[in-house]
Amino acid sequence: MSSSLAASAHASHRLQDQQAQRTRTRIATGIFAVLTLGLAVVPMATSNISFAFYLMLWVTMASAMNICVGFTGYLPFGFVVFYGVGSYATGICYKVLGWPILPSLAAASVVGLLIALLFAPTLRLRGVYFGIVSLALATIMRLLISNLPDGFTGGSMGLILSSANNPTHSYYAMLAVMAATLATVAWLSISRLGKALKAIRDDDAAAACVGIHVPRTRLKAWLLAALFPALAGGIEAWYTNVVDPEYAFHVLITAKSIIYAMAGGFGTIIGPVVGTLALLGIDHLIWQKFPVLNLLLGLVIVLLMLFLPRGIVGSLLKRYPQLRQYIA
Template sequence: MSTTTALIPDTQAATRAQDRRIESLRTRIAGGVFALFLAGALAVPLVTSNISLAFYLLLWVTMASALNISAGFTGYLPFGFVVFYGIGAYTTGILYRIAGWPIGLALAAAGAAGILLSLLLAPTLRLKGVYFGIVSLALASIVRLVLANLPDRITGGSNGIILSGANNPILSYYAMWAVAAMTLATVLWISASALGKALKAIRDDDEAAAVVGIRVARTRLRAWVLAAFFPALAGGVEAWYTNVVDPEAAFSVLITAKSIIYAMAGGFGTVLGPLVGTGVLLGIDHVIWQRFPLVNLLLLGLFIVLLMLFLPRGILGSLVQRKPWLRRYIA
């Protein structure tokens, strides 16, 4: 009896050690994929002057990955996710064009504005499911209307802001690359950290998570702030890239929709999912637009419907579900 009892801790220790090895392997594989992607993106301006597609690939990877922190790891799907992107764009435009700040400081302030707004909206985290999503969408609309109705000398009114003198496509491209790199590094860190485990526990059952000692409200808030910071930076950099900030584009519901679709296509809750989903859908969209411009949206919508029907958990999520042994390699 004593021998059997002694074997139980040894078996548990061996299981934990194996789990750590598998987790370390998944993290290294995901980190390697991210490094290859970022290395390729870094070289784009060196081989071509047409960097628009690569720029928006980096932008949507950032948006989808940041959304995954909230929706995939925590289970909170904000329909008003665009509010962070919009506030980042407007902060950059106002501080650069109106206040005369250097573009670098304006972009840093955009990230800070995203964090501040996420803290102001933090009480909505008390809601769950569709109620949280609808309230976040309503708040995004309110923020857009407030900015659009401020004095023209501050926000440009309904016409928005022109960032005259800021045009520098190459530097703004590398700025977006840096934002994407920070986002992917953060997601990789979360997936392998105690924070990531706590977030997944909250997603699965927040009451059970609280019982085992997880500070649910504080942990959820940390994810919420991170999910807001990177879209705000992305919105600021995109404003610099295009030199235009207007309320309709900066707060377009399509920004939220695309972020959700790209993350979902790859697989919510997976580290690599947003990158894979964004790459696949953006690449298909580009090909369809080039060959069938008149029915571009129709064909893309049809593809998304088929994807969700046959791969409901996304590309990676469904792959892991059908081939469980791949869990050893796919984070």
């Protein structure tokens, strides 16, 4: 009798958790939809779309980083490699091979996935070891590309995609990639794959004991996390009309992806979006009004990490636990 009551109570509690998770996901999806629709009308309202474009780019990068860190517990210091190879794949296919821009972007996504598969053995490592090895492999990839013939990569001058430049088209391409990234994160929050990833993040040995195929599940998340930065890198090359060899593999791209996601809160659905909106907005305001005091952004980030170590959303949920039924 007591065992049946306990089983019934457990089933009821599990059902409540599932319903609460669905509610949180619906709310997050609604927020994402409003953001996407708001950004969709920006080119109709103004010709100055640069800030909105880079907002979408960094929301994409931070959300992809959240798939790595928030869902799997992996912190890839070499995350920029996907962005870099996406930029170069787009530039080479368009400029050197003469492909149209959309097939060139498709090639960028394929190359990003292939690089993720190449790096897949590093998923056996954990913690700082994984981070360091991923950074080393990203450095090797940058050196390999820089040593290709100049006629292929443009050498130190990079590649100029002169006839590809169409800011409005590339803007909406980035909007589509951002929307796909956010939809993927929302789906992961309620899917079996997402639950399996969180189980692996918390205790991979226990996850294996309950039948989760740990290596295969990690690889799926790794491929998802690689796809969107590769597309973002290719679309930015289209938007700016150039593939810059110094910028394409710059460590700052990884750093910003981590900082924006961390500022909002790793492991939350809307955290990376909130963090990107907050920090990129502050950065924009500081740059506009105080160009010589751009170091203020660094101070804001330090204060944020000191006083809100769980990020904006994570700290809000800790302070007001009742919000957990609505926000994740």
